[in-house]
Amino acid sequence: MDAERTHGFIHDPLDIKILILYIMKRLPRPTDRETLAALSMCDDGVGYFDFSECAADLVKTGHLELKDGLYSITEKGRRNCEITESDLPYPVRIRADRAVSAESARQNRAQLIRASHSVRPRGGCTVALSMSDGVNELMKLELFAADDGQAKKIEEAFKKNAETLYADIMEKLTE
Secondary structure (H helix, E strand, C coil): CCCCCCCCCCCCHHHHHHHHHHHHHHCCCCEEHHHHHHHHCCCCCCCHHHHHHHHHHHHHCCCEEEECCEEEECHHHHHHHHHHHHHCCHHHHHHHHHHHHHHHHHHHHHHHEEEEEEECCCCCEEEEEEEECCCCEEEEEEEEECCHHHHHHHHHHHHHHHHHHHHHHHHHHHC
C-alpha cells in the first residue's frame, strides 16, 4: 500500500478488489485499464499502484478477464461481488455509482456512433460514419478524405458532434 495514503475509506487490498468488482459489475461493456483505474480512484484511499496490484490479482484469480487490453468481469467475479459489495462503505458506493453512471453513458454513446476509414486503391481514404439509436441505423455516410490525417480529423469531429450533425442534416433536408 502507498504509505502516504491516509485519507479515504478504503486502505486494504481486499476492499480495493471489492471496489473494482463493484465497478466492473455495473459497467455495460469491457473497459480499458486507464478508465478502470480512474473509476477505482473515486476514493482517496486508492492509489494507482494499489489499483494495479489488485487488478492484476483479480485477473490471476479469475475474477476479471483481460483480453485485448480490456477488462471484463467473470461469472466468478459477479458471484463474489454479490456477496461482498455491501461491505463497501456507503459513501464509496455512492461515488462509484456516480462515476460508473457517467462512464456507462459515455460507453453507450460510443457504441451508437461509429467512425472508421480505409485507404482507397487510387489514393485518399473513404471515411465511413454512422449513428444508431440502438435499434435502427439513423444515419450512414461515406466521405472522401485526401489522406489519413484528414480522415482521422473527420472521424474525431463526427464522434464529438454526431447528434448535432444529424440534426443539422435533417433540418437542411426537411426545410
